[in-house]
Amino acid sequence: MIEKNVHQHPHSCQHNIGAHKACVSLVPIFNHLEEDQMDEIMVTAQSVSYKKGEMIYRAGEESDSLYIVNNGKIRIYRLSESGKEQLVRILNPGDFTGELALFNETTHESYAEAIEAMVDTGVCLIKRSDLQAFLLKYPSISLKILNEFSSRLDQSEKLTTQFATEKVETRIALFLAECLEQNDSSHTFELPMTKKNLASYLGTTPETISRKIHELEEQGYIKQKSHKKIEIIDLDGLLLV
Amino acid sequence: MIEKNVHQHPHSCQHNIGAHKACVSLVPIFNHLEEDQMDEIMVTAQSVSYKKGEMIYRAGEESDSLYIVNNGKIRIYRLSESGKEQLVRILNPGDFTGELALFNETTHESYAEAIEAMVDTGVCLIKRSDLQAFLLKYPSISLKILNEFSSRLDQSEKLTTQFATEKVETRIALFLAECLEQNDSSHTFELPMTKKNLASYLGTTPETISRKIHELEEQGYIKQKSHKKIEIIDLDGLLLV
């Protein structure tokens, strides 16, 4: 199915060495390696690109590659037994996905969809067999991946705990506070996703997001500068909600 | 603080080679190694034991070891910002913990508490520096840990999705169905934890667990044989709740 994509999309760039290099040197799990070690990985990688709305993979599909994002944005989501979707994370350039299926099951548990409208989403593929060979040859890559996995696990468990113990209003407040941390320096930041997606991520509805953000504004904790821009006025207060 | 435990608890068994051996050969991440490689790891391990209610570690504490459970049960839980606790998992002999802090932050994000009343909980410690050396020396261990991490990540994300999309009743039904899968063959199984802990794991209250299980029984999907034993009568029906 990878071959299919390569042929289907006119934007595929298998022979664009520049893109490969960017992929490998972009990613924290590889960019600590020596030049020539990165080159070695680079030549095994393949590039594919996707237009907005196209699926990179679906749950249940066989997996045999690690996907590294080069360009654009990818939305990773899961479907529950009852068919409702939850946004798991959004990948930006330098992020990777597909690991679960690589080390575990051979089928994906989630869905990956290109979501950037203006730019095509470019992805580098590294085949499972190539990756496993590199892991055994350069054990330090494993340590990097273990590091990445453990932060994701930590984050995922933290989010689970939030779901289990905090009400929606608090989860929203904590999310906003976290956005500020990343876009540090200023008190203003831009929401990293639509409110619809945010609702899906936080396990609530767009209506509730609207209402609660409005409430937080009325209580003087935040201020909506525009649809996507938010200013935090009282961080301490926000964290006590 | 490890030394503290070693000295504090009369049950520590640093010199009990049998326990070490059991630790190392019990754990999936090590038991694929050669005899002598396991022995090599074994000699670096330390044994400690805990009585019911004692803490193995707390969030915020420095971490420098991997903990392998030899005996008893350990309850891993997290506290949310607002101080409410959520049960993350229960460790049985052969399970390990402490990895997050080993590869990531240097402090624990969760709490680990010995919970077995009748038997002391025995744990083997492997120091971070020793472990890292083994990982570089025997890269296959990393692959095993990557495997373990990715299933945990999968499970954690799956649970998050359940929280985000399913109501409490459904989460309970899914949990019961999963219990059955593990205790396969029979239609009856024993709850792996108290209902109070189950409530904490599923992000609800003991009252709601009681009521919902009662409802599921009234609807004919399950039958409570005793406080802890449950018989699944209509699995398909249960999964549609």
Place this chain on the structure above:
DNA sequence: GACCAAACTTGATAGTGATCAATTTTTAAC
């Protein structure tokens, strides 16, 4: 085997957020 503490159950009430419906605003495509 009796006792105490913890776990569990059951009932009544209240709060939170989902759902449905109707606009309004924003975004991207032509």
Place this chain on the structure above:
DNA sequence: GTTAAAAATTGATCACTATCAAGTTTGGTC
């Protein structure tokens, strides 16, 4: 710049589950 589609907002209602309170059962300890 216009338009169509998607996203966001706002209001009214309702379902679900938390909370509080009181009583019962269970399990480990002496």
